[in-house]
Amino acid sequence: MRELIFLGPPGSGKGTQAARMAQIMKIPHISTGEILRDHVSRQTALGQQAKTYMDMGDLVPDQLILDMVTHRLSEPDAETGWILDGFPRNVSQAQFVQEHLLSVEQKNGRIPERDHVWVINLEVPDDVILQRLLLRGREDDREETILHRLQVYREQTAPLIEFYSSRNQLHHINGDRPMEEVTDSLKEVINS
Ligand code: ADP
Secondary structure (H helix, E strand, O other): OEEEEEEOOOOOOHHHHHHHHHHHHOOOEEEHHHHHHHHHHHOOHHHHHHHHHHHHOOOOOHHHHHHHHHHHHOOHHHOOEEEEEOOOOOHHHHHHHHHHHHHHHHHHOOOOOOOEEEEEEEEOOHHHHHHHHHHHOOOOOOHHHHHHHHHHHHHHHOHHHHHHHOOOOEEEEEOOOOHHHHHHHHHHHHHO
């Protein structure tokens, strides 16, 4: 199993880099934001409940997210590993990942030389984020919502930096560089 987790604020390039690394590592790219947007566009029960939170830039409640992620991680393509983009986003989601990893380990046995979890903190300054997201112009990319998402990130997601760094799993990558350079740094991390 090879598992890669992207932390980092909205607009840090998690989605772009996760997609590139998924191709390189031949494991699925799992973006909770994308799965949620798909539910919203299909107007499923989950999508209808999640939309209010997404429009405001708040986190969708864990009780909705955790079932969705459990389901996705149980699909066959996730057996050899996965890249998580936008999850975990708070401490209880991070605890869920730890438990999931533990249960996979108990089932398969972990081979230390072959199995690895990398957590990437993609760092980008706030002013760059604001510019990038305003240019992207997704429905939740209005200035007011972006600033709120940044605040939610600081309050709920940034504590995961300490969570993973105390477990010696964290790698800091400067995301304020051309896409290819960021990918090269990520390749170095997974190959070192
Ligand atoms: P960004 O990282 O640019 O904010 P995402 O696509 O990751 O974009 O997320 C968009 C929205 O989807 C978030 O603002 C939030 O409402 C919801 N969302 C995505 N992932 C999660 C999650 N793990 N927990 C709760 N809400 C989530």
